[in-house]
Amino acid sequence: MAREIPYIQALGEAVHQEMTRDESVLYFGQNLGLTDDDPYVQAFGKDRVRVTPISETAEIGMAVGAAFGGFRPVVQLYMSEFMLVAMDQVVNEAPRFYGMSGGEVTVPLVLQAGYGFTAGWAGQHTGTIYGMFMGVPGLKVAVPSTPADAKGLMTASIRDDNPVVLFHSYLLTLEHGDVPEGEHLVPLGEAVTRREGGDVTIVGIGWTVGKALAAAEQLATDGVEAEVVDPRTLAPLDIGAILRSVEKTGRLVIVDQATRHASAAAIIAAEVASEGFSALKAPIGLVTALDATIPYSQPMEEYLMPSEERIVAAVQQAVGSSPVAA
Amino acid sequence: MAEVSPAELDAALGFELLRGMWRIRAFEERVGQLTRADEVHGLVHLSIGQEAVAVGVCSRLTDHDAVYGNHRAHGQAIAKGAPLAGVMAELMGRDGGLCRGLGGSMHLVDVEHGFLGATGVVGGNVPLALGSALASRLRGQDAVAVVFFGDGAAQGGIFVESVNLAALWALPVILVCENNGFAEFTPRSAHSTVERVADVVAAYGFERATVDGNDVDAVRRAFGGFLGAARRGEGPFLLECLTHRLRGHYEGDPQRYREAIAQEEWQRRDPIRRLERRGLEEGWLEDDAPARVEREAREEVEEAVRLARERPFPAPGLTAELVYA
Numbered sequence: 037m038a039r040e041i042p043y044i045q046a047l048g049e050a051v052h053q054e055m056t057r058d059e060s061v062l063y064f065g066q067n068l069g070l071t072d073d074d075p076y077v078q079a080f081g082k083d084r085v086r087v088t089p090i091s092e093t094a095e096i097g098m099a100v101g102a103a104f105g106g107f108r109p110v111v112q113l114y115m116s117e118f119m120l121v122a123m124d125q126v127v128n129e130a131p132r133f134y135g136m137s138g139g140e141v142t143v144p145l146v147l148q149a150g151y152g153f154t155a156g157w158a159g160q161h162t163g164t165i166y167g168m169f170m171g172v173p174g175l176k177v178a179v180p181s182t183p184a185d186a187k188g189l190m191t192a193s194i195r196d197d198n199p200v201v202l203f204h205s206y207l208l209t210l211e212h213g214d215v216p217e218g219e220h221l222v223p224l225g226e227a228v229t230r231r232e233g234g235d236v237t238i239v240g241i242g243w244t245v246g247k248a249l250a251a252a253e254q255l256a257t258d259g260v261e262a263e264v265v266d267p268r269t270l271a272p273l274d275i276g277a278i279l280r281s282v283e284k285t286g287r288l289v290i291v292d293q294a295t296r297h298a299s300a301a302a303i304i305a306a307e308v309a310s311e312g313f314s315a316l317k318a319p320i321g322l323v324t325a326l327d328a329t330i331p332y333s334q335p336m337e338e339y340l341m342p343s344e345e346r347i348v349a350a351v352q353q354a355v356g357s358s359p360v361a362a
Numbered sequence: 363m364a365e366v367s368p369a370e371l372d373a374a375l376g377f378e379l380l381r382g383m384w385r386i387r388a389f390e391e392r393v394g395q396l397t398r399a400d401e402v403h404g405l406v407h408l409s410i411g412q413e414a415v416a417v418g419v420c421s422r423l424t425d426h427d428a429v430y431g432n433h434r435a436h437g438q439a440i441a442k443g444a445p446l447a448g449v450m451a452e453l454m455g456r457d458g459g460l461c462r463g464l465g466g467s468m469h470l471v472d473v474e475h476g477f478l479g480a481t482g483v484v485g486g487n488v489p490l491a492l493g494s495a496l497a498s499r500l501r502g503q504d505a506v507a508v509v510f511f512g513d514g515a516a517q518g519g520i521f522v523e524s525v526n527l528a529a530l531w532a533l534p535v536i537l538v539c540e541n542n543g544f545a546e547f548t549p550r551s552a553h554s555t556v557e558r559v560a561d562v563v564a565a566y567g568f569e570r571a572t573v574d575g576n577d578v579d580a581v582r583r584a585f586g587g588f589l590g591a592a593r594r595g596e597g598p599f600l601l602e603c604l605t606h607r608l609r610g611h612y613e614g615d616p617q618r619y620r621e622a623i624a625q626e627e628w629q630r631r632d633p634i635r636r637l638e639r640r641g642l643e644e645g646w647l648e649d650d651a652p653a654r655v656e657r658e659a660r661e662e663v664e665e666a667v668r669l670a671r672e673r674p675f676p677a678p679g680l681t682a683e684l685v686y687a
Contacts, residue, residue, distance in 0.1 A: 062500075083500055089530065094489045094523035101493020101507070104478050105428070107500070109493075124486050124520070133479060135684045137471035138462030141479065142687040173685050197687040272686070 038184075038214040046183040046215045047148065047204055050190035051110055053219065055080050058108065061194055064088050064099055065112030092122035096147065100130045100199075103143045108194055116149035116165050116203060130199040131174030145199040146190070151179075152243055152293045153206035154341055158332040164294035164325065166203045166241075170271045170303055176200040176224055177271040181245035183213035185268060188222030196224060205243040224269045227277035233261035236287040236351050239278060240266055241300055244291040244323075244342055251347035260355055270300050278304060279312045287354040289321035291342050296324040321350035371579055373646040377655070379578045380641065382417040383634045384659035386437040389446055392663050393436065393453060397613045402453045406467045407434040411576075411608030414633035415540050416441035418581025419508060419601075422589050425476045428494035430487040430509040433468045434540075434607075435480035438510050443475030446666035451673045457680070458673030464684060484545075485511065485518035488537070492528050495535040495597065506592040507535045514545025516559045528598040529566040536588050537563075537600040540575065542607045547619050560602040568600045575603025576633040579640075608632070 041049070052075070055061045062084050063069070069077040069085035076085040088095040092113065099109035113119055119126050130143050152164040169177050176198050180186040186204065193200035230245060231252050240248035245266045252262035263281050267274055282288050288308055292301035305320045323342045331337055371379075390410050396402040409416065412434075420441035423429065431438035439449055444460060452459030453467055460472050468482035478494065481487040491509035498505040515521050516539065528535050539559045543550055556562055560570040569588065573580045581603055588599040606628040610617045641647025 086531075089523075089526060091523035091527060093520045094492065094527045097486070097489025097520070097524070098492040098496065098527060101428075101430075101478075101490035101495075102497050103493070104490065105494050105497025105501075107497055124483055125489065128483055129481060129486055129490065132469075133471070134687050135681070136461060136465040136469040137473075137479065138460070138464045139684045139687070140461065140471050140473050176686070 037217045039217065040212045041183060041215050043180070043183040043186050043204070043208045043211045043213070046187040047190050049215070050187045050194070052076065052079065054191060054194040055084065060107045062086070062102060062107050062109040063112065064095060064109055066090055066114070068112055092118050093125055096122045096125040097129060099145055100125060100143055103145045104141055108144045110146040110148060110194060113147055113149045115153070115161055116151045117160060117163055119147065119149055119201070126201070127172050127175070131172050134198065135174055142197040143199045144197045146193045147199070147201045149201055149203055150206045151203045154330055154337050155207065156332065156334065156337070159329045162330040164292070165298065166201070166270055167294050167298045167300045167303065169201050170273070170300060174198065175271060176269060178202045178224060178269045179242040180204065180268065181208070181240065181242050181266050183211065183215045184220065185222050187215050188220045189224070189268065191219070192221050192224050200224070203242065207243045222268065225272040225274055226269070227265055227267045227274035229263060229277070229281065230266050231262065231264040233263040234285055235261045236289060236354055237263045237265060237278070237281040237285045238347065238351065239288070239290045239301075239304060240264060241270070241292050243293055247342060247344055248291050248347060251344045251351065254344065254348055255351055260351060262351060273304070273307075275304070275307045275311070278308060282308055282312045283315045286315055286317035288316065289323060289347065289350045289354055291323045291347055293325060293342060295327045296322060297327050299324045318354040321354050323347050323350050371644070371646065376637065376641050376646050377651070379417055379421060379582070380634070380637050380647070380652070381655050381659065382421060382441060383413040383578065383637065384655050385446065385662065386413045386416065386440050387634060388656070388659040388663045389440060389449070389666070390436055392667060394609070394613055396453070396667070402467075403455065404466055406453070406613045407611065408609045408613060409434045409437040409607065411628065411632065412540055412542060412605045413437055414578035414581055415538065415575050415603045415605055416510070418578045419538055419585045421582055422586050423476070423508065425474065426503070426505040427476050428478045428491065428498070428505065428507040429476055430478055430491045430507070431470065431480035432484065432487060432511050432515070433480070433482045434512070435470055435510070436467065439470045439472060439477045439480065442472070442477040444470065444472040444477055446662060447669040448472070450666040451670035454670050455675060456670055456673040457676035458670070462680065463676045464681060485515040485520040487511065488515065488521055488524040489527070491535050491537075492524055492533055495528070495533040496531065499534060499595070504593040506589060508538055509535070510538050510540060512545065513539060513541040513543065513550055513559055514553065516562050517553050525563050525566050525568070529568060532597055534592040534595060534597040535599075536585070536592055537598065538585070539600065539602045540605055541602050542605050544607070544611070544619070546611050547615070549619070558602060560600055563600050568598055570600040570602070572602040572604065575605030576631045576636060578633055578637055606631070
């Protein structure tokens with residue numbers, strides 16, 4: 037049975053259900069489980085639900101060690117920028133050990149990290165930084181765009197034997213959607229087509245999937261049918277699904293909340309240019325944030341971000357460079 | 363509270379500790395030669411002169427106890443039980459090495475013997491040991507976690523964060539500082555106003571001790587006291603071992619920062635020679651025993667070199683297979 041719940045609740049439900057299912061799942065984080073009536077503390081006790089100091093490096097490193105010891109820690113980081121103070125553990129310890137040990141040790145670990153809170157949080161709490169982690173071999177990167185995927189990707193991340201950074205979209209926190217009540221898994225590494233269309237492929241990531249779908253509806257009124265593909269995980273990246281769509285449509289626009297040079301869009305564009313060039317009838321369009329620190333003031337914030345209008349304009353440019361009705 | 367066991371070495375234990383140190387010494391001297399011959403390639407840090415710390419500590423542990431090493435970890439891994447041939451094959455980049463040639467000198471892992479891993483980034487291993495200690499506690503086991511690090515690591519934020527968390531959660535972890543006076547090429551005086559690493563953790567209520575790290579018996583006794591308490595669920599602890607590496611920071615280091623006189627003094631304090639002198643004086647070591655132990659260690663190392671050379675290099679594609687579990 038599915039029922040409508042918010043995105044953030046779907047994430048929490050996945051953690052709760054996995055902790056019920058598997059005693060080795062632990063939950064760490066700052067300001068977490070502080071009271072005895074906390075639902076996680078009530079259900080699982082303070083051994084498995086642990087509040088940590090503001091010490092991301094020790095917190096994540098300790099979780100890596102617990103993963104070596106057979107546990108499956110979920111570290112609640114709230115904001116993805118807080119990972120930046122613990123980069124040695126996130127980049128150079130957690131994802132390296134499986135390979136460096138010749139496959140002898142695994143690190144089943146989930147880092148839950150919110151991204152892209154462009155709602156007046158200004159320069160240091162708004163980053164869309166998942167692109168930085170796509171290039172770390174051994175690390176998986178999931179970016180759910182719906183409440184159902186939030187639950188499904190979190191469940192899959194907890195059960196995965198690799199370290200996973202699950203980037204949850206702050207702008208989607210309270211978005212409601214149908215979410216299955218019981219066990220729900222969305223496999224890591226599988227893209228999904230959110231809308232079928234034959235004229236252009238729009239790739240959206242996390243928050244921008246909704247923007248891409250809205251733009252697609254607007255374009256349809258002008259007779260342009262866009263196919264919207266949501267990678268759902270950026271590492272491993274289901275580039276095959278994107279290439280198959282581009283082979284069908286011949287045109288590609290990638291919409292990413294990240295600043296362009298740190299975006300997943302830039303990497304996807306490079307892959308398609310390299311592997312799918314012969315299918316392209318127009319240059320690849322990139323709709324990203326500008327390469328600038330996210331400003332505080334709202335008009336500037338809006339100016340910087342990808343918008344429905346910019347997506348429509350990019351699609352029109354792609355389509356216009358080679359008329360749809362040949 | 364930790365209890366320190368009496369200072370007595372019998373023939374069996376003394377011989378075992380001497381043998382443990384000679385195996386590491388012979389192994390690392392051979393690695394030095396093989397590095398110059400380019401049979402071992404890449405960055406290699408030798409622990410020659412510091413063997414008493416690894417042997418004194420690991421001689422107390424079982425395979426169930428988790429040990430983490432640092433960039434200078436050959437001796438730590440060998441003392442914890444890693445087979446010489448497996449370590450040598452790893453240093454030669456062979457598929458039969460401990461990590462199938464993917465890890466090398468700075469990233470040795472031997473799960474079977476509880477050597478969970480060496481990390482090459484200074485201080486990066488300290489919080490990992492906290493996780494192993496937590497895992498042991500949550501399982502209701504008496505296994506402990508031990509992490510080796512140098513005095514250079516104590517100035518890192520990661521160290522202070524880990525010390526705070528270990529104390530906050532009262533984890534059964536023993537931090538073992540190999541204070542060799544140099545952080546890479548720089549003396550401790552250029553890194554910190556705090557001379558003793560044990561003092562760094564004082565404010566957090568650690569039970570702690572600073573010992574002569576070139577006296578394997580002293581290391582073993584002090585560590586044993588902490589270990590007994592940690593097995594009963596107490597912690598955390600810090601054991602600071604004052605020692606000295608007789609080689610450079612890495613093989614090939616021109617060592618222009620050394621003082622010749624200090625070097626001579628440390629040669630006299632060589633932990634192997636000291637234990638040999640003590641064994642001969644106390645009568646538990648026969649006159650010909652030191653030479654025999656050394657010879658047997660060198661023979662064992664030669665056999666490891668022979669076995670390592672027989673093992674194939676990994677297929678280059680193996681690295682792509684081992685990105686994700």
